[in-house]
Amino acid sequence: MARYIGKRLIYMVITMALIATFTFFLMKILPGSPIASADKLSPEQRAVVEARYGLDEPLPVQYFDYMFGLLKGDLGISINQFKGADVTDLIISRMGPSAQIGFQGMVLGTIIGILLGMIAALRQNTWVDYSSTLVAIIGISIPSFVFASLLQYWFGLKLEWFPVALWKDGFMSSVLPSIALAMFPLATAARFIRTEMIEVLGSDYITLAKAKGASGSEIAFKHAIRNALIPLITVLGPMTVSILTGSLVVEQIFAIPGIGEQFVKSIMVNDFSIIMGTTIFFSVFLIVVILIVDILYGVIDPRIRLSGGKS
């Protein structure tokens, strides 16, 4: 197991280097300059500013500087959004709210989704099943920002249960954005679990469990759910991506001072280092999630447990 993880870590480093390289050159190709009101500056002033951020160096030098910085965990400094601030510090300071709504959304979405899918499978072809399918279709087809706006309108503005767009009331402020983010994982989990549960419930070992005298709930929770969870793990990766991209917009709508919000703003003002830094941060996060997913497979399904990896 340790060897497997070690190998995976090496691959991860290579992947990250490629992503960093790719993003770096893409950024350089992009038109526009990070220097605000660049046209108003005289060539001399401009040269001074560029020198300060190392933008006057030839491209290969800039590239290697950046990559060496990365090795030391240095993502560079913000060029215009937060002049001179360290990007690593900026991301860390913004992580809290993003992580909170992302985590809450993911947990809420998957748990309710799993339950919904299970109930639908156990009550197949009844109104319970049909309404759960409807919820799943809505959750998948309507983007999170539409939900965000609707939630904001109804529960924020009309009913005044939660703050509309204010990150001041701690948990209460996080409820609506978390729900908005939860819709996609919820729908995905419900769909997957329903299909999988129906198949599992029809399998021989469930009949055997029934023949042992197990009750309906024992069959569902002791025998069926673990087997039905296996394919859901596969979509955990894409679900994380949806939470990340979803949070870009949702953070804007709810004015949450998170990474997403910062990322969107930095794109608007061409702040190279923040765009790069956030992209790399998101990529690392995603790659780590994928590794965790692969390890989780073995935990849930003993058949794919790696040799040497005892439970």
Added chain:
Amino acid sequence: MEKILQVKDLELSFNTFGGEVKAIRGVNFDLYKGETLAIVGESGSGKSVTTKSIMRLLPENSAEFKNGEILFGGRDLTKLSDKEMQKIRGKDISMIFQDPMTSLNPTMPIGRQITEPLLKHQKIGKEEAKKVAIDLLRLVGMPKPELRMKQYPHQFSGGQRQRIVIAIALACNPQILIADEPTTALDVTIQAQILELMKDLQKKIDTSIIFITHDLGVVANVADRVAVMYGGKIVEIGTVDEIFYNPQHPYTWGLLSSMPSLDTDEAKLYAIPGTPPDLLDPPKGDAFALRSEYALQIDMEQNPPFFKVSDTHSAATWLLHPDAPQVEPPATVIERMKKFPGSRYYEGGAI
């Protein structure tokens, strides 16, 4: 002998989109204490459905009891609630399934799968249940049972898995063990081992077995009595010798003739012509009449009742009616009947 289970006039249908499939159309049999009753018949004859209906393992939303009763311990199993059935399943009546590769939960250590019925039905603690489970594994011939308790099904071979399934079935010393083609999915050498094991265990724990199979070789090996099913009905029932050496129903003749034998000169194996009846719209008379070269006019119109051949042997065919014409069974069957005292072809000697 003590009757442990009585199935009386059982009728069961599946409600499908295509209509009502009459899967069991009036089945009667008794199971005696300590015996092995084999139910044979081709696919779709209703043998599995019959036993699954005893266990009430059929989908409740489509399978429906139309008539009859299943008497066990003074209670009619067709009328019990699901809660009451849960107390019987795995404790008084347990089951072994056809495919050991799929009948164990792949994500649960086998130890837990064996202790599950013990913890459920017997008032014992986890530690004690573990000890019982280890003993059970030893009983079914699993080497190093202590080590294997923590392993998962994929770490066992097919034959070993079937031994585990048997251990699970026997955990609570059931009065009735239903084996639904337990050796069909295994290769021949393992089949023999599993059959030996089952016979051996039956003696040790004194349980009655209902053994479903379409393999007549297996029947001859394990059964005390045999019920032949066709088209959702039992067409002939008797002791194993009576069925093999003095069969009366044309369908039993067909089955026996289509069994490969070492001492025939025939180059080609006999096959019963035609296909099984459509149970969405079962034939009016004898369901086998359309495929039978011995069919009488009355077979097309009226369902034959059971005619007694001996105290233990009866068959549902009009050929046994006193007014029926005398017909010659197939040659291979006559060869068999020659060895059976009491048959009209008996030539002396013993089976």
